[in-house]
Amino acid sequence: MTAPVTARAPEGAVAAALEDVAPLGGFFALTVGGPDHGWHPVTDTYAGGLTDLAEAVADRYGTRETRIGVSVVQLGHAARLWSPVLAGTLLHGIVPDLADLHRADDTAALRLPAPTGWYADRIPHLTDALYELVVEQHLAPLAAGLRIKISPRLLDGNAASALAGTAQVLLTARPDLRGPLTELTTALLATGRLAGTGHFTGPDLSFRRRSCCLLYRTSTGTTCGDCCLAR
Template sequence: MSEVAPEQVAEALRDVASRLGGFFALDTTPTRRPPDARLTHAGLAARAQTVNDHYATAEPRIGASIAHLGLAARLWSPVLACALVHGIVPTMSTVEWSGEGSALHLPRPEGRHASRLPSLADAVFAEVDGVLAAVESGLTVKVAPRLLAGNSASALVGSAAQLLRSRPDLRTDVRHVTQELLETGRLRGTGRITGPDLAFRRRSCCLFYRAPGGGKCGDCCLVR
């Protein structure tokens, strides 16, 4: 049984979405969705193909990595914000695609009180990484595990930096939890924070530079 009433979780998620913007959105509107809405490797593969089509590249790893990075950002943003703004860690086990794009839907909003958890960072990591690991386990494209971990770390710090810009009053908590998360599980060793506003340098590359017309991201290990 959820420690937080579903309506409270849904309201907290609506609030962070309205205050922080689209990447923090996690739709909780009750609706009947088709079976292919489930967050599976097939769904990620379809989005990866969309990326490859958009950039006119035939290299499967590029689409897989960029689609994975987008998914990671969509997961970290609402979970981290909800935890730090409202003190609620949403349960992500039922998360699914909201449509053909990268937006997500949470059909059964449940959550736990952050203040009652032994470690907030561990709880947030478990919710997000559990979803990512399940999707990654079925990837048919060979992508280096450290690249995927780096994508997750990059998405985490990007989400945290946006939260910090919107809620500077949470600076201490945001920086502390982000640093703890970067030392948790497979995120350990993926990169380091290089500035007070959560500038970040990762130790792997998302491969965007290999797409025609692509470039290097601000946290890329290839940037000198």
């Protein structure tokens, strides 16, 4: 992400922010530091088309449709990106740098080798910067590496759903942040590939997307709460 050098935050401040937001839920947790063993650059996962994680999810749901596994994994990964970014920005004014992000060899967990990041209030055009950080630097190369045919708008809808879900968790934890949280999330949902993917339907930031993650095609027949097929 492009940002002024003067926007860089001390590693201690970034680490403290990430440690504070982690208890909000599993998607908010980013391992920081520690040995490299057991981790690999997340770009390797993107280049591999999410194959290992997608196959595991497909097996879990008892389906041969690999695209369902891909969709569910991409949705979860988007949530793991948006959650620490949105929480760090709004709760601490810290945007974590995800350029050197790693993924666990055997799970979907994520790690930053070093706690680097920026002060949010020193980043020009913050909405565009956050969009670049998550969508352009991570979700776009993830989509480019997929080895199966899947609708780009489905993936965009997953990214939007993950963002809205993150916002709902934050609103529950910090209702005093309703104003800035709603403003930033609404702006992000109107940016780039997220535009037109869905809309908020209530003050609790409940969301209705215009696509489906395909979970309904598993044996459970389940639709998510924000699905266009839900009633």
